[in-house]
Amino acid sequence: MAVEEVQRAPIGLALLGAAGVAAIWAVGGLPTIGWTAALAYLAASNTLLLIGLRHRGTPRLGWANAVTATRSALVAIISGLVAASFVAPISVPLMIGLVIPALCLDAVDGWVARRTGTTTELGARFDMEVDAFLLLVLSAYVAQFLGPWVLAIGLMRYVFVAAGWILPWLRLPLPRRYWRKVVTAVQGIALTVAASGLVPELDAVFVGVALVLLVESFGRDVLWLALRSRARRAEVGAS
Secondary structure, eight states: OOHHHHTHHHHHHHHHHHHHHHHHHHHHOOOHHHHHHHHHHHHHHHHHHHHHHHHTTOSOOOHHHHHHHHHHHHHHHHHHHHHHHTTSOOOHHHHHHHHHHHHHHHHHHHHHHHHHTOOOHHHHHHHHHHHHHHHHHHHHHHHHHHOGGGHHHHHHHHHHHHHHHHOGGGGSOOOOOHHHHHHHHHHHHHHHHHHHTSSGGGHHHHHHHHHHHHHHHHHHHHHHHHHHHHHHHHHHHHO
């Protein structure tokens, strides 16, 4: 089957996300900033996915990536709602009702990839980027009532990537650590609980603990990379 044929799948899922945005706009009158943000995310994320598939000559999207793409469509709608929240009230139950399946599907795509033997570098990267953007969006929403410090959760990975442009040793491959997935899940749960407003007196505690765990996880990775870089330089110097 031709690559162009198979790659209709991401476009179809993008259209699914766009349909969700249109439905919310039709029912609740989503402000311009909301549907613009959602459609911009859909366009950018699916364009990058298509580029990645073509660059690697991937013959099919795969079930695991299809799950991640579905989750990405949900993230687009969530992004639109969060963007709209800066200029108008939004339906918090609707947003939480979209966030929960988006978080749950994060455990599904990896399981599907392992069960079907379709674990790939592209799939792992796609999954990571969707996770990172969802945390950024949720932290932007929660920061509106807990304070700008919450944005550290959503921005930390992007700061790490930007630092890698300046410090090449930060781009060295990291060993697999299950703890990273646990910490990512904790961020999502803590931000979702805070966004729901169910226990407002504990929101700062939940999010604060999540941030501490995130700092520990990134700090451990940075330390490992620094030691690995030093060891490599020592090896080069000794040769």
